[in-house]
Amino acid sequence: MTTPMEQLDVAFPASLPEALALMADEATRGLPLAGGTDLMVQWESGARPVPVRAIDVKNLCELHVLREDNGRVVIGAGITHAALRRSELIQRAVPALAEAAATVGGGQIQAMGTIAGSIANASPAGDLAPTLLASEARVVVASVRGERELPLTAFILGYRKIDLAPDELIVRFLVPARRDGEREAFRKLGPRAAQAISKIMGSYRGAVRDGVITSFAVALGSVAPTAIRLPDVERAVTGQPLTEATIARAEQVAAASVKPISDIRSTAEYRQWVSGRLVRGFLEHLAGA
């Protein structure tokens, strides 16, 4: 049987410099292909045209780093959801990311799909983005012109749109490790626990001292064209006592500050209500519940 992808040329660079050299030239450039869990489905189904060429970045060892460096976790672009989920470093330093990775697809998809693929796909339902936003992650992209580092908030431009030039590759993410006293969590609502695309999900990182919320960052997915932080909620609770009154207010502010749409996976009204409930759940988690 011949599938559409059999018309696709694939280049197999042996190193990152070799890959960047291919990307630099219009005649050899291709769409970066790693786990294939989004692209292969889109190509095979015809949802997205098969490009002339793909560049296999799955096997570039430079993209498989995973280490702690000065209070930041360096996560290579090619790190899979399975690796994130299993990593003791991630479980300790960015536990919400391990939780998020564990909810993506099943074990097979987790072992194939990569962190850079999840972010590059820029779907509002991508499960890793909220945690990376709430932890103020930065992204490093590279080309033969050099490296560029920017906050993830600036990198995700819109629905399925990222700030990546045609000659650039995502090479790694820099994620601030959780500091002493900081708590975080990820929560996802879908029709079933596994193999389901999120109706809505979110992540927070925060700290409380002497009963007062000293920091609170929260991001939700599937409520806007991209995953978003909720600055109104963050402002409303930071510096406030962690009490039921604060939580109730945050729940209201959250529901009022998101403008979700109705689509095949859920309705706007439900998403708005659940946004509030998620924020409530996060503050209760922060309180130690």
Next chain:
Amino acid sequence: MTTMKKIQRTWKINGESRTVAFPPARRLLDVLREDLDLKGTKEGCGEGECGACTVMINGELAVSCLLAAGQVRDGAEILTVEGLEKTPGGRLIQRSYLEKGAAQCGFCIPGMLVSSYAFLRRHPVVNEETIKDAHAGNICRCTGYVKIIEAVQAAAERWPADEGKPA
């Protein structure tokens, strides 16, 4: 349509060295089934949802319908359902599925077996929840999950201490 130039790969499939040539983005599933005549691996949905085409590559699970075969580099170790009988753990899982009557129509079973094997060889904590999680990417439309869970549980109790490595 032009014919894409073929590339060649040599893999260790189920312990055996095999060399095969194919267009670089041909699905691994098609290379296994049609070029290498390993028909145990099934195509269910063809979009990574059902897990019938599950194989292991270098110790990690993969759905072979979403993998451009060229991405599997020379020297890679591939395990398909046909390779299970070559290991004590694989034979144990097969026997356990038989004893518990875990197969109904059987179409999902090759993928289920490979997922069970990948799960148990990590010497994980085995309970209903972890078994469900490890097989979440394998869908059975006969709804025969209960016996599959029992089969994995039974295999776990007798799992060879020296097969695989800790999670």
